[in-house]
Amino acid sequence: MVRNRHEASPSAFSRRLHTSTKSSSSYCPHSLDSYCKNSNNRYMSVIFSIFVVNRIAHTFYNINMRKILLFILSLTTTSLYAKTSCDTTWFTGEGTQYGGIAGTNGGNCGIFVDEGDFYHCAMNHEQYDGSMTCGACVHVIGPIGEIDLKIVDRCPECKHGDIDLSTDAFTKIAKLEDGRVPIKWCFIPCRKSGGIRVKYEPGMSQFYFKMAIYDHLYAIDMLEYQKKDGSWEEIKRTDYNYFVENAGIDEDKSKIGPYTFRITASTGESVIIKDVEYKEGEEVETGVQFSLTECDANNTAAKNIPSQKEDFLPPFQIFSIDGKYIGEYETMDDIPSLSKTIIIRSKTSGIKYILQ
The missing domain is CATH 2.40.40.10 (RlpA-like domain)
Structure with missing residues (x-):
């Protein structure tokens, strides 16, 4: 099938991502509500989360539980998700x-x-x-x-x-x-371990703005830039997924950038990326990412429990709960005993868990 990136007809900025009939009989990975309400499981949340994965992936096997507390991304760490809209539509x-x-x-x-x-x-x-x-x-x-x-x-x-x-x-x-x-x-939500990336297209100038956005957890609903007076101006989106302003967005035409952007996700959450320097043709790691919604935070922890043993392989990278790198280890037994909550990441698959 041959596709032309430019052949799609223009579409209004309608924000109608999820308008469809819901399937009430099906379980959507976004929400664990039906299982939480119907389950008679009396075990701790770790065991319950594994049970849910078995229902989703039809797979069950023993996981080394020496340290891993797969506690649905730690329900006490509310900063891991934003209280934005959850979409459970099938x-x-x-x-x-x-x-x-x-x-x-x-x-x-x-x-x-x-x-x-x-x-x-x-x-x-x-x-x-x-x-x-x-x-x-x-x-x-x-x-x-x-x-x-x-x-x-x-x-x-x-x-x-x-x-x-x-x-x-x-x-x-x-x-x-x-x-x-x-x-x-x-x-x-997409599986992402880093921040949103932006890329200024070659040929961009203070008189012509063209940028793409990559590696976001959720669909992008809107991109805005901040003007000198502090107000926000929306940047038009093309049907081939670039954000373009034919007259540029630099109020000072003697230079290009830096820019402060506000990006809004389909969940309704907005993040601000400040002072992004102009680097022609390069992808820029912003260090900023959307938060998981509450229902997705619960689900992601469950779905990311490996459905096959090879999904969670060494080497293992260890980070503090605030993201500071601690070290890399070849086996689980090599990981030192720590008194505080940490994050373990399989360098092979990128899957992360909360450890206590």
């Missing part, structure tokens, strides 16, 4: 497959996908919504399996609810020979 449609864009940025969203990374998909034209869902992640369930994918492309001919998966991703949820299968899916 969508239904048809899943198809195409070659994907691994090793390129050739999708409509302009997002580069690493060579060999087939965990991506193309959203149907309506829900692509003029690039509003670019960079967001979805949990897709098919006839024989389920998978998490990032939206990096648009499927012009797909109807509302449909998703076009990379071929390798499709084989995780259906038989390749089936070609077109029924699916259900919902939006989920």
Whole structure:
């Protein structure tokens, strides 16, 4: 399937990411409410979280519990999530497959996908919504399996609810020979270990602004820049996922940047990134990221318990709860006993846990 990044028709900034009929009979990874209310489990939260994963991934195995307290990202650490809107909507449609864009940025969203990374998909034209869902992640369930994918492309001919998966991703949820299968899916936060990244496009100047945003937990709803008087001005978004102002945004035309941006997520949360220097053609790590919503914080801890043992492999990186790097260790037994809560991260998979 050949896609033209510029062929999508312009779309109003409608912010209608999740308008669809909910499936009340299905469990969405965003919320554990149905299990919390119906479960008779009398064990501690660690055991309960493993039970939930078994219901989601149909997999159960023993995890080394010497130190790990998988306490749903520590329910007492409320700073890990923002009290923003939770979306538990399920969508239904048809899943198809195409070659994907691994090793390129050739999708409509302009997002580069690493060579060999087939965990991506193309959203149907309506829900692509003029690039509003670019960079967001979805949990897709098919006839024989389920998978998490990032939206990096648009499927012009797909109807509302449909998703076009990379071929390798499709084989995780259906038989390749089936070609077109029924699916259900919902939006989920992407797995990210760092901050939001921004990239100024080559050729940008104080007279022409063009920037892309990558590596965000949730879909981007709006980008604004701060003017000298302290007010905020929205930057127009193109249907190929760039933010563009043809006259530039520099009030002082003698220089380019730095800029202060306010980025709003589909959850309603806004983050401010201050004094971002202009670096032509480079991706800039901002150090700022959206917070998990409360329901997603609970779910992410549960879903990130490895569904296979190889998901959580050494070396292990240790950080303090405020993100300060402590050290790297080859085995769990090498990790020193610490009196305070820490974070352990598998360097291989990027999966993180709270340890106490």
